[in-house]
Amino acid sequence: MEISGNGDQITADILVVGGGIAGITAAIEASEIGKSAVLVEKEPFLGGRVAKMNQYFPKLCPPLCGLEINFKRLRFNDQVKIMTLTTVEEVTGKPGDFEITLKVEPRYVKDDSPDFDEYVEACPIEVPNQDNFGIDMHKAVYLPQMAYPSIYAVDPSVVNDDKFKSWAKGCKTDIFDLDMKPETVKVKAAAIIWATGWQPYDAAKIDNLGFGKHDNVVTNVIFERLASADGPTQGKIQRPSDNAEIKKIGFVQCAGSRDENHLPYCSAVCCAASIKQANYVREQHPEAEIHIFYIDVRTPGRLEDFYASTDEDEKIFFHRGKVAEVREVSGSKNLIVAAENTLTGKITEMEMDMVVLATGMVPNSVECKPPVDAIMDDWGFLSSDTSSGVVGAGVASRPFDVAASVQDATGSVLKALQMMNRS
Amino acid sequence: MAVETKLGAYICTGCDIGKSVDIEALEKLCTDELKIPVCKTHEKLCATDALKMIQDDIKSEELNRVIIAGCSPRVKTKEFTFDNGAMADRCVLREHVAWILEPNDEDTQMAAEDYLRMSAARMRATELPEANIEEIDKTVLVVGGGMSGMRTALSTANLSYDVVIVEKEDNLGGWARKFTKVFPKQAPYKDLADSGVDELISQVEAHDKITIYKSSTIKKIEGEPGKFEVELEGASDGVKFKIGSIVLASGWKPYDPEKLGHLGYGKSNVVTNVQVEEMTSNGGIKRPSDGQVPKSVAFIQCAGSRDQDHLPYCSAVCCRVSLKQATYIKEAYPDTLVYILYKDIRSPGQYEEFYKNVQENEGVCLTKGEVVRVDSTAGDGVEIELEDTLFGENVIVQADMLVLASGMVPTTKVEDLTEGETETAEALSDDNPADSEDKEDANTGASAEAGARILNLTYRKGTDLPTLKYGFPDSHYICFPYETLRTGIYAAGAVRAPMDLASADNDAYGAGLKAIQALELTAKGQAVHPRAGDETFPDFFLQRCTQCKRCTEECPFGTLDEDEKGTPEPHPNRCRRCGICMGACPERIVSFKDYSVHIIGEMIKSLEVPDEEDEKPRALAFMCENDAIPSLDIAAAHRLKISPFVRIIPLRCLGSMNIVWIADALSVGIDGAILIGCKHGDDYQCHFVKGSELANTRMENVREKLKQLVLEEERVQITELALSEWKKVPEVLNNFMDDVDAAGPNPYKGF
Missing domain, CATH: 3.50.50.60 (FAD/NAD(P)-binding domain)
Structure with a gap:
């Protein structure tokens, strides 16, 4: 119809x-x-x-x-x-x-006024950019890089903010309507x-993996933003604590997934996602070592080609083992990844300067x-x-x-x- | 020739345009130089009153072409679409001028003027497209009566479409009928389920919209979407009927176990997972050598799959099949020990619960490792040695019986052609073996074109759906998983990619939807994805055709057949409207009503080219409208700046680039041209498959020509730009302009 x-x-x-x-x-x-x-x-x-x-x-x-x-x-x-x-x-x-x-x-914006850009440029209020997990700030009135519809949005947190209100009132009258209901x-x-x-599964709930406690532990979704041109670092992959070059990075698979205490199911995408992100690191930091800790690498169908070619890379290492703990090295902000052989119980430890948790969906x-x-x-x-x-x-x-x-x-x-x- | 046009021009002064350029001068240009009878400006052309003003003018002044000089056509699309046969051209003063060039500069003004000149030239040269609407047949042909074929048939027939199923076996059901149980379907995902295939068969057989031909195959399919004619052979030999679109659901075959000798196949009591399934439904799993119940059974996973010498891909189901068969064994013979020898256990999503459930069974032992040896033992058993195990040392497993978890091969895969067959295949796929392009072309699947012989299309480009690597006729596009290289023909189920029955069932709905979508769009004379809704189609002025066959060969979608002389025979319903044929044609005889060699040529010739002493070079940027143009728009929105000497010309696809435009440009004194398109190669991003690759090939010829004319090669360049790389737009264009500057003025300027 x-x-x-x-x-x-x-x-x-x-x-x-x-x-x-x-x-x-x-x-x-x-x-x-x-x-x-x-x-x-x-x-x-x-x-x-x-x-x-x-x-x-x-x-x-x-x-x-x-x-x-x-x-x-x-x-x-x-x-x-x-x-x-x-x-x-x-x-x-x-x-x-x-x-x-x-x-x-309410959108609080009456229309995409011809002069909107100019006003936004002058907007004095910045808010944490939720698209970037609040890592950076952006204007309270915003338009992402490829927005559909191409109409500005107002961050709802500022609508009742006096400073914002007075600025908005000072703009050409037909731009904002903060009284929209x-x-x-x-x-x-x-x-x-x-x-x-x-x-993404809330990684802070996975106590032993250190997210939220250690600066250099991030999740795969945050890492994706770090690699993106419109992300908080304009696409530059670097260590969060000191913006240093990456030299040795670890990916912890099944961070929450396949775990009775968190998500019992397999999230099905995290293996290929980490392989992809390992390729980002490889591209930006050719000298860096990349270590992927996994239980099973799951790349069905033709995705196997992607795994196979990455596995051949001399800088990318796959380690079979369930990560038991990620802890910070005192003084350096480096991290120790402790991985357990599920059969023998033997623990292997490696030091990384950054760790990515492959959290599930x-x-x-x-x-x-x-x-x-x-x-x-x-x-x-x-x-x-x-x-x-x-x-x-x-x-x-x-x-x-x-x-x-x-x-x-x-x-x-x-x-x-x-x-x-x-x- | 274009009908008489009555042109109006509307210039928006909002969004910084009015602040960047001299609007009065632009109006004067429209009126005096371009002789546009109606020219108006407005501070916000997208506002209701402005749109009404344009609509009123269209009516009262009988305008049939309007130039909207303002923002990119990527915004306000509906607003600036007018009825009553008035065609609009979006002259992009905002993104191509005001936002991306220095405001109030002489060169910026010249750019704005040039864009208006090009718009006027385009509007005067273009004709109004008219859809090619014909009576079509809306029957869906489903090839294969297994799970995905039956589901496609039932779900489209339920929407009142007529459906024909052609099945080569003497009954419906395919593999699903041969499986005792299937993987868990519902929460808590622990227990095996019934496939439900019998119920589906009876629904399909009882449906009054579905016609079924069993024990039959396809002799040939002629025609195009909406107008296919099918002829059968086998039990229905000679039966002919008409259909509109096709779903290929021909399924999979097991990997040939004879090739698995290294894993013990051929030895006593070594069977495949398919044989275990047969045994289960025929009296239970017994040792073939003595008919005894095995006391231990070992499974070798990835038997053939994930193996560069066999099937490099993962067959996606075999881990769960072995877990299922281990369950059969434990249920029938609780005392039998089961060993599953694996590289990785792959039980995605909720199937993890099923895996855990089997794992918890004490009599099932899962061991990770790589098989290095399989030998027979006394008593007709087998001994398997594994390396790279979690124990750190090799492990030896002995069992009464060994099951090879062998993988899935699509029915479209042509097995090991002998040398003679290969030659025949090539001859079939290409009448002109001297031209090697098709043979190099792994992506259009020369082997499947040649040998699978399931659809038996009478297309000049081959008999079947072109396949990707490994013989799957799957989509190359992550965002568009049902894309194929043959319009109106879609793949569903395990022929498309290795998948289990539940996934094949689910996949059928998507393929069914695409099949009826092709019918509905074709009925309206419109293109399907990625230019869905486009009513234009290529016209061939065949009187001037020299039978060079470039268009038939280069069309990625097999649109064109040809007669004995080699003259192309267009099939508009197969066409995706990319214009690759138009770019290919050296005689310039392929045109769309609103997009042609002539129209773009007129645009180029309309540009004002300053004299050499003005030191204002001019260059063209032919940019793909799918990725490069949006990338430029985003760069403009960020107010990045580019050289004011470049003029942007959007193309439907870089493959529609006809090299005569380069000659046109150089002959009017333009100093250079750059082509900006999508990534090509194995992981190509071109939405028309080969467009950007073909543009690169054609550029080789351009370079040769430049050499002959003693012109610098740097004047004509080609580059790739992904949409996400918008920050590189200034660098790409400015570096190119530096090269053009270095080459100096075009010596043909002023001739």
């Missing part, structure tokens, strides 16, 4: 929740078979996790490239209604005939695709449950049983890498349409 309605009442074939790569894919793929979709994203911009990645494995190609093609498909598209800063409040009805209540948070929008849709993605549906009786497992992944009318897509369904997420999201559209025809 054609998307219809405006303002606070919209009718479409499918509601897609989550504007990361899975949700974007689902909405576009649906529209290109002539169906309509409302695409809902809680952040001010589309792109989700992939927009914050430096490169994809195994091609080592930039995620922006595929995002650009997808944004291009959206730019011409009348059948996808994009709603940012929006979350799902309530779902009523049944498969084939849902009514969804959405909450739209949240709005409610109702959507009628036949099916719901739940593509809410993931968040936690589905966001743990925190943000679909407000219907969707069938989920103990860890928050949606079941392939879609009788509730909610179809999972991407990491909301399983721990997937990007290609598998997009594959799953493409299929989710056909699954959702099965439901439409049933009703």
Whole structure:
């Protein structure tokens, strides 16, 4: 059907929740078979996790490239209604005939005024950049490097800040409206695709690995930002404590995953992600030694080529062993990685100047449950049983890498349409 | 020739444009020099009142072309799309001038003027595209009636599409019917499950939208998406029907165990995992030598897989298959010991629970190591020696029976062609064996084109879906996993990549969706990904064709067949609209209505080239609109600065670059040109597969020509730029301008 309605009442074939790569894919793929979709994203911009990645494995190609093609498909598209800063409040009805209540948070920006850039340049308020895990600061009014929609956003933390308010008032009047209030929008849709993605497992909970205690222990998602051109170090990989060159870096696999005390499942992407990140280090610091501590290296299918070629690298070393502890060397901020042979119990220790924890993925549906009786497992992944009318897509369904997420999201559209025809 | 155009120009003065250039002078240029009848300015052209002003003018002044001189077409796309047959050109004064050049400089003004000249030239040379809408057949052909084939059929038939399944066996179900149990499907992921294949078979067989041809294969498929004609052979010999799109779900075959002699195959009581599955459903797992229950069974993992001499890839399922078969054994014979000898246990995601569950079974012993020796022992048993174990020393395992966890090979993989077959294959894939390009081309899968013979397409470029490395017709693109090199033909299940049944089932939905998407877009005369929605298509002015075959050979999508004389036969529904054929054609006879050698040539000729004594060089940057142009836009948004002497010309793909444009440019006195495109090579990023690579090849010819004309090679360059490398934009362009400066003025200037 054609998307219809405006303002606070919209009718479409499918509601897609989550504007990361899975949700974007689902909405576009649906529209290109002539169906309509409302695409809902809680952040001010589309792109989700992939927009914050430096490169994809195994091609080592930039995620922006595929995002650009997808944004291009959206730019011409009348059948996808994009709603940012929006979350799902309530779902009523049944498969084939849902009514969804959405909450739209204010953007506080009235329009992309022609002179916006100039004002932002002068914005005196800086806030921690959440995209970079708060490592650096950015202006409280911001636009990421490849923003879709290309409209500025205001960091919600400053809206009630007096200094910000007085600055905003001093700007040309039609730029900000700090009195904007949240709005409610109702959507009628036949099916719901739940593509809410993931968040990294909280590494601070893995006590023995030292994240949050030792300056030079970072997670793989933070490391990805360090390698990114728009990251806190403009893409320069360096030691957090003193910005020193990397000479010896360790990657700790299964940091939380495959661990009964944390995430019992395998997060499926961390092996290839660390191999990728080892390649980043290799590129920037050709002299550095790279040590990867693993239980099993899991690179299915053609990803094996990526592992095999990396394994041949004379500077990259794979060590079989479960890391029991990461501790700081007093005085140097260096780190000791203690790895245990799971069979003999023998511990091997090595000194590193930086350690990356390959933390796993936690589905966001743990925190943000679909407000219907969707069938989920103990860890928050949606079941392939879609009788509730909610179809999972991407990491909301399983721990997937990007290609598998997009594959799953493409299929989710056909699954959702099965439901439409049933009703 | 272009129809009579009535042109309007609208210049935005917002977003720093008005502060950077002399708007009045630009208006004067539009009116006086460019003779544009309607020219207006506005402080914010995207505002509602401004858009209304343009729409009103389109109506009242009967404008059919409008120049929107303002921001990049990557923003405000819908706003500046007009109805009533009025075509808009986005003259990029913001990103290509105001933001990226020094404000209020004479050279910046000249750049703005040149971009307006090019827009006017483009609008005057272009024609309005009209979609090629034809009656099409919306039937989906599914090749293979296994799990993924049946799921594709059922899920598309449920949406009221007609579906035809062609299955070479005498019944549906494929491998799923041969498996006693499958991996755990639902939480808590500990117990083996039923495949559910029987239920699926009965649903498929009962569906009134699905026609099934069993014991049949495809003799040939002619035509193009929406208009394919299929002929069968086998039990349905001679049956013919029409279809619109195709899902290849022909599945996998086990790796040939005869090649696993080094792991003991051929010795007594050494079997494969496929044989274990057969035994399980036929009376249980027994020693082949004496029919006795084995007291111990060893599994060797990666038997053939992850092995450079056999299958370099990981078959992705064999770890879990052995865990499953260990479960069969322990359930049937609790006292039998099971050894699983592995390199890495790969049980991704929630399957980790299944692994742990098997691991906790005391009679199952998992040992990491590399197999160095397999020997027979007295009593028809086997002895296996492992090195690189966790014990630090070699381990020897003895068992009554050995199972080789052998891997998956796609049915599209052509096994070891003999020399004679290879030659035949090459002859089949290429009528002109003297041209070696196709043979070098691993990415378009010459072997699969030649030998798999599943689809038997009558395409000039080969009979089957081109494959990647190792014979899988998988996508090369991480972001677009269903991309193939043949429009309207998609792969699903284990033929696409090694995967288990549940994944094949899931994969089928995606492939099914793409198959119906190809139908729906084709029905509207539109392109599929990556230019989905594009209604243009290439026209071939065949009277001037010299049968050089470059277009047929270079099209990565097999769009063109050819007649006996070698004249191309276009199939517009196979086309992706990249324009590689247009770039290839030395006779310049391939054109899109809104994108042609002529249009870009006119744009180049419209530029004002200052005299030599002005010391203002001029150069062109032909940039790929998929990556290089967005990269430039981001650089502009960051207010990075580039040389004001460069003029940007976006291309659909660098592969559409026709080298005559270089000649055009040099002949009007332009001093140089740079081509900026996507990465090529094994990990290419070109969205049209070979565009940037072909541009590089063509550049070789340009360099030769430059030498003949005694011009410096540095005047024409080609480089790669990823979207994420926007910070390098100034460096790339400015270094190029330095080279052009060093070469000095084009000696043909002023001729």
